[in-house]
Amino acid sequence: MSNLLEQxxxxxxxxxxxxxxxxxxxxxxxxxxxxxxxxxxxxSQFRNLLRVSDTTESTEVIKNFLRYQVGRDKKWGRGKDSLAAKIIQDIETRIKERANKIAQEAKAEDVNAILLELTRRYLGYGARHLKYKRDGEFNV
Structure with missing residues (x-):
């Protein structure tokens, strides 16, 4: 019975x-x-972020990598209005709220696993959109 409930x-x-x-x-x-x-x-830099998300079980590691990238150069932007800050903000607020809602509706205890999966998908969709922005937007 427990296995059925878990499924x-x-x-x-x-x-x-x-x-x-x-x-x-x-x-x-x-x-x-x-x-x-x-x-x-x-x-490739956005894909590196995606790889980090795929190799960790922690959104804190993902946010740490983003902050590191901001410190390295200006490609991720600077300050509170940077792309990196926006991504971190989305993880900490919108994505986390959605993960909590999903966990609550499913009566699940492991919100972190849901948060991580949502974050990975968010970043994956971002990599696709950046490819479009860089190579496809003006060719359409």
């Missing part, structure tokens, strides 16, 4: 994550569409 919980979590995808796409596109918030950010 139902996981299905609810996955459904909640899928239902959040439109929001995730919109949020990261809004951040990337504000070109004045960052410099000449390359797709």
């Amino acid at each position: 139902q919980k996981q299905l609810k979590i996955q459904k909640g994550i899928r239902q959040a995808e439109d929001m995730l796409v919109t949020w990261v596109q809004d951040a990337l569409d504000d070109k004045k918030s960052y410099g000449d950010l390359e797709e």
Whole structure:
């Protein structure tokens, strides 16, 4: 019986994550569409962030990597209006709120796993949108 309940919980979590995808796409596109918030950010640099998210179980590690990148050069922007700050803000507020809502609806205890999955998807959609911004936007 416990196994069935766990499966139902996981299905609810996955459904909640899928239902959040439109929001995730919109949020990261809004951040990337504000070109004045960052410099000449390359797709490979955004993909490095995505790789970090895939190799950790901590959103704090992801945010730490973003802060490190801001310290290295201006491609991620500078200050509170930078792309990096916007991504960190989205993780700490919008994405975290959505993760909490999904966990609450599914009666799940591990909010961190949901937060991490939503963050990974958000960053993945961001990598796609940045590719479009850099190579496809003016060719359409």
